[in-house]
Amino acid sequence: MPESDEQLMLAYAGGNAAAFEALYSRHKGPLFRFVLRSVKGRGEAEELYQDIWMRVVEAAGRYAPQAKFTTWLYTIAHHRLVDHWRAKGLAMVSLDDEETTAPEPEAPPSAEPHRIVEAQQTAGRLAAALAALPLAQREAFLLHYEADLTAAQIAAATGTNAEAAKSRLRYAINKLREAVDDD
Amino acid sequence: MTDHDDKLHRAYRGLGNEEPPASLDAAILARARERVVPRRRPSWMVPVSIAAVLVLGIGVSLRMQLEQPGIETSVPAPAAVPERPAPPAPAAPATTAPAASEVARDSSAPVAAPELKRVPQKKVDAPRQKERFDEARPQSNVAPAQAPLEAARSREEKPASADAVSAPHPKAQTTISVAVEPPPAAASPPAPAAAPAAAAPSLRLAPQTMQAPARAKREAEADTAPGARDLRKSLVTPEADPVRELERIAQLRAEGRHAEADRALEEFRRQRPDYRIPEAVWERVKPR
Numbered sequence: 241m242p243e244s245d246e247q248l249m250l251a252y253a254g255g256n257a258a259a260f261e262a263l264y265s266r267h268k269g270p271l272f273r274f275v276l277r278s279v280k281g282r283g284e285a286e287e288l289y290q291d292i293w294m295r296v297v298e299a300a301g302r303y304a305p306q307a308k309f310t311t312w313l314y315t316i317a318h319h320r321l322v323d324h325w326r327a328k329g330l331a332m333v334s335l336d337d338e339e340t341t342a343p344e345p346e347a348p349p350s351a352e353p354h355r356i357v358e359a360q361q362t363a364g365r366l367a368a369a370l371a372a373l374p375l376a377q378r379e380a381f382l383l384h385y386e387a388d389l390t391a392a393q394i395a396a397a398t399g400t401n402a403e404a405a406k407s408r409l410r411y412a413i414n415k416l417r418e419a420v421d422d423d
Numbered sequence: 424m425t426d427h428d429d430k431l432h433r434a435y436r437g438l439g440n441e442e443p444p445a446s447l448d449a450a451i452l453a454r455a456r457e458r459v460v461p462r463r464r465p466s467w468m469v470p471v472s473i474a475a476v477l478v479l480g481i482g483v484s485l486r487m488q489l490e491q492p493g494i495e496t497s498v499p500a501p502a503a504v505p506e507r508p509a510p511p512a513p514a515a516p517a518t519t520a521p522a523a524s525e526v527a528r529d530s531s532a533p534v535a536a537p538e539l540k541r542v543p544q545k546k547v548d549a550p551r552q553k554e555r556f557d558e559a560r561p562q563s564n565v566a567p568a569q570a571p572l573e574a575a576r577s578r579e580e581k582p583a584s585a586d587a588v589s590a591p592h593p594k595a596q597t598t599i600s601v602a603v604e605p606p607p608a609a610a611s612p613p614a615p616a617a618a619p620a621a622a623a624p625s626l627r628l629a630p631q632t633m634q635a636p637a638r639a640k641r642e643a644e645a646d647t648a649p650g651a652r653d654l655r656k657s658l659v660t661p662e663a664d665p666v667r668e669l670e671r672i673a674q675l676r677a678e679g680r681h682a683e684a685d686r687a688l689e690e691f692r693r694q695r696p697d698y699r700i701p702e703a704v705w706e707r708v709k710p711r
């Protein structure tokens with residue numbers, strides 16, 4: 241019977257290294273993509289990603305399952321990103337720069353060449369639109385799409401209120417829809 | 424609406440499912456495993472053990488410091504003297520050997536030295552009076568039997584120290600004078616090491632007699648010794664309060680000690696990953 245994230249985290253805090261491995265394998269993909277799409281370069285993303293996990297490891301002894309583990313994990317990630325952005329003076333979110341470093345979209349599985357081209361174009365537009373979003377909106381969108389957090393959980397993770405989180409998410413989705421529908 | 428959501432969802436998934444590189448996974452998992460090993464022992468044990476060793480060490484050294492000088496002669500305690508029975512001088516000869524062994528057991532220093540130190544302590548340390556009397560009595564038994572002449576000479580040679588201590592009561596004088604003179608066994612040729620040891624107490628007695636107030640002050644300071652104060656301070660670290668810690672980091676920044684501030688900020692983040700630093704404070708602590 242699979243254990244919950246919270247149980248695994250408590251088991252790890254109690255000295256069970258295997259519990260951490262299980263937890264890590266569950267969350268590594270979404271967290272990595274969240275970080276990767278929040279910053280400019282892959283190297284930067286990897287460094288931040290590792291740092292976030294190290295903070296999880298170091299905070300394990302103080303972990304108390306008061307909230308969902310995912311919310312706790314992305315709270316740590318949010319704080320790390322905020323530190324990162326602050327250290328960069330927030331200039332890194334300049335809209336002009338973002339488009340050039342948007343992740344290269346991968347082609348969805350499709351056999352037809354025109355569909356491939358179309359999908360690539362859509363993904364490219366989406367990536368550009370995502371990169372162009374204001375930080376808070378992009379973070380809300382990624383937390384919703386990657387970490388599967390609700391608006392309330394996004395609010396908890398980012399230290400804002402639920403209404404603001406909902407609003408950010410709505411704005412982000414509307415802008416991205418426009419980019420995707422623009423064909 | 425749903426159609427739009429599906430389209431957006433599909434398009435988002437089309438961006439790819441990037442995963443961290445395997446080397447990064449391995450590094451993170453290795454670090455996570457490393458952290459598990461020391462957790463088997465409660466993390467507080469090491470610092471508490473160190474603190475306990477320090478406290479014991481400081482306590483023992485302070486105790487030794489307080490006891491070793493051994494002479495408190497500011498005011499001879501007249502009330503205490505009558506409690507001490509007169510030394511049973513005539514019954515002495517048979518007790519010579521036990522006296523030496525008892526004194527030797529009581530101290531790791533050469534035999535002559537502890538005898539000379541301990542006798543005067545009786546005068547001011549009332550709670551220990553009886554115990555010390557037990558130690559002193561055999562000494563007084565030893566001396567008259569073995570070297571009455573040397574005892575008398577010793578009194579003549581050290582009037583300032585011995586008389587100052589023993590003046591208030593004739594019985595006490597007997598005890599002191601007998602104890603202060605070097606034991607004949609130690610002073611005799613087969614034990615050459617005893618000679619300097621026997622000379623030492625008379626040198627020590629006089630300054631300590633005069634330093635009684637200083638000694639009392641030292642005892643009073645024992646509780647507030649720098650070591651003990653530091654130890655107490657370290658148990659209540661300023662880092663327990665995040666606001667104060669941030670203030671400290673801001674202070675470091677203000678003083679231009681950026682490297683220390685960076686380290687402190689990094690450590691702060693590590694210890695409190697959930698803590699939200701207010702914007703105003705962040706402006707003061709952020710890396711330059």
